[in-house]
Amino acid sequence: MSNASEAAIPEPIARKLDAEFGSWPGVLADWAAANPDGDMLIDETKRLGWGEGWALVERIAAALQRDGLVRGQAVAILGTSGVDYALVYLAAIRAGGCAAPLTTSAAPKQLAAMMADSGAAHLFVERAKWAELQESGVDLPSLSVVMLDEGKGDLPALGDWMAEEGAIAEPVSPHVGDPFNIIYSSGTTGAPKGIVHAHLMRWRQAAGGFKSIYGTESRTLCSTPLYSNTTLAVFLPTLLWGGCAYIMGKFDAARWGEIAEAERITHTMLVPVQYQRLMAQPGFDDHDLSSLQYKFCTSAPFSADLKAGVLRRMPGALTEIYGLTEGGVVCMLHAHKFPDKLHTVGQPLPNHQLIVIDEEGNRLGAGEKGEMVGRSPTMMSGYRNRPDATSAMEWRDEAGELWLRTGDIGVIDEDGFVQIVGRAKDMIISGGFNIYPADLEDALMAVDEVADAAVVGMPSEKWGETPVGFVTLKSGSERDGAAIRDQVNAGLGKTQRLSEVLVLNELPRSHIGKVLKTELRAMIPERAG
Numbered sequence: 001m002s003n004a005s006e007a008a009i010p011e012p013i014a015r016k017l018d019a020e021f022g023s024w025p026g027v028l029a030d031w032a033a034a035n036p037d038g039d040m041l042i043d044e045t046k047r048l049g050w051g052e053g054w055a056l057v058e059r060i061a062a063a064l065q066r067d068g069l070v071r072g073q074a075v076a077i078l079g080t081s082g083v084d085y086a087l088v089y090l091a092a093i094r095a096g097g098c099a100a101p102l103t104t105s106a107a108p109k110q111l112a113a114m115m116a117d118s119g120a121a122h123l124f125v126e127r128a129k130w131a132e133l134q135e136s137g138v139d140l141p142s143l144s145v146v147m148l149d150e151g152k153g154d155l156p157a158l159g160d161w162m163a164e165e166g167a168i169a170e171p172v173s174p175h176v177g178d179p180f181n182i183i184y185s186s187g188t189t190g191a192p193k194g195i196v197h198a199h200l201m202r203w204r205q206a207a208g209g210f211k212s213i214y215g216t217e218s219r220t221l222c223s224t225p226l227y228s229n230t231t232l233a234v235f236l237p238t239l240l241w242g243g244c245a246y247i248m249g250k251f252d253a254a255r256w257g258e259i260a261e262a263e264r265i266t267h268t269m270l271v272p273v274q275y276q277r278l279m280a281q282p283g284f285d286d287h288d289l290s291s292l293q294y295k296f297c298t299s300a301p302f303s304a305d306l307k308a309g310v311l312r313r314m315p316g317a318l319t320e321i322y323g324l325t326e327g328g329v330v331c332m333l334h335a336h337k338f339p340d341k342l343h344t345v346g347q348p349l350p351n352h353q354l355i356v357i358d359e360e361g362n363r364l365g366a367g368e369k370g371e372m373v374g375r376s377p378t379m380m381s382g383y384r385n386r387p388d389a390t391s392a393m394e395w396r397d398e399a400g401e402l403w404l405r406t407g408d409i410g411v412i413d414e415d416g417f418v419q420i421v422g423r424a425k426d427m428i429i430s431g432g433f434n435i436y437p438a439d440l441e442d443a444l445m446a447v448d449e450v451a452d453a454a455v456v457g458m459p460s461e462k463w464g465e466t467p468v469g470f471v472t473l474k475s476g477s478e479r480d481g482a483a484i485r486d487q488v489n490a491g492l493g494k495t496q497r498l499s500e501v502l503v504l505n506e507l508p509r510s511h512i513g514k515v516l517k518t519e520l521r522a523m524i525p526e527r528a529g
Helices: 011-018 024-034 050-066 083-094 108-118 127-136 199-208 229-240 253-262 272-280 304-313 387-393 437-445 481-489 517-523
Strands: 039-042 047-049 074-078 098-101 122-125 144-147 179-184 194-198 219-222 244-247 267-269 294-297 317-322 331-334 353-357 370-375 394-396 402-412 418-423 428-430 433-435 450-460 464-473 500-503
Touching (some): 011 024, 024 050, 024 199, 024 229, 039 083, 050 083, 074 083, 074 108, 083 098, 083 179, 083 244, 108 194, 127 144, 179 199, 179 229, 194 199, 219 229, 219 253, 229 244, 229 267, 253 272, 272 304, 353 402, 387 394, 387 402, 418 437, 428 450, 433 437, 437 464, 437 481, 481 500
Parallel strands (some): 039 244, 074 098, 074 122, 098 179, 219 244, 219 267, 267 294, 294 317
Antiparallel strands (some): 179 194, 317 331, 394 402, 402 418, 428 433
16 A cells, blocks of 8 residues: 655665664664654653654763663663653663663562663663552662652652753664663563564664655554563654654553544554454544554454454554564564455565474474474574573574574465464363364354453363363353353364353453463362363
């Protein structure tokens, strides 16, 4: 489709973006000089143009250097996403360090572990999160603390701490292997792992991967947190191509529609549950969303029915992105172009490779289920301070070439489209048979009264494991779990049958919409037979 954001890019900037590698801070500074009055960053309380916004980035970067930040050192950020959060993120990179956004949903003990692991000397934190850390009593590493929202006692506010007006940081030319950011895993099962992305990886993703998708007229609505790679996948290329990012501190379906209409939003990234909530919002179809050009989705299973609904009710292209924060293979499904492939996550991008292997590492053919491994020009540098975890993620082929394990079970069809069957760690082995939760979840979702569903394996003395379903019901339904179980089991093979179905008000989800199956398992450890 045509891209209305393809306004003329100044030739010097265009040449830089066409290069194999370049300086993120250098290009952003060029945009500030070329378009100082154009919108750069917006949230519910602030609106900064490129000139003003980049001047603040320089002042924060200069203060980091003043405080002794060394090349490649992390800068920890903890709080609600917004303009100030984004400025600190960009300033860390401008100063020659790397951004380490921390997961706000993590427990204080996990946050302390992330800070220590990152090696950060600075923590930029909002007042509420700092109070939570203090009240928890956890031991924090020695850090210079700067408050994102307002000062507290002897802890300075960002505006008071940054360098004087007009200050400019010392120039730093990034190297290809310099760390750009550290993204920490959700940490739902122990200590989070720090995924290190290098400058080259981020350059290839945003400069090469999104050419012709973003431009100076792009206006991206970011509605997931900036500590998530889901958000960074649209936030970073928007800015590298001279556009504007509107940052929602917390997703609200009603407010999203108002912002998208008022700000003439052209690009957005939403996770599946957000698409669901938007389209269930009364009056959603009354919003003028005609400016939308590109809608993206990633991070959680995106059902074919939901994709079809988005295509019917929201303008613009719809692209599902499948990939890992660690990098490796990226698949894209341009749903508006392939309506007969909505059950898939699309095909690998050019220069990205994906194969399916069995438990012995043998390659499988089209139509065969197995673990997916991938390789590409965009792969993580590794897990910070975790060579063991990095090695466990890697797989090498017959020629010794490095691939990354996805942890997902999938199948590639004759046309090269990839269908995800489930997570390898979630696969249920019952009576010696492999059961894929996705198959049972599809069966549960086919029940008219079911609004959402998840299946986990629970211990069973008789079978080793047995599948248990969790569902939420559509408004007005009063069916019980046993009736739903019996209906679904009637259409399943004997080895697949659900031992139980439990009805919940809602499924527990992470900040990016993934069902937290560890929490589901913890609900009924004693009930599976």
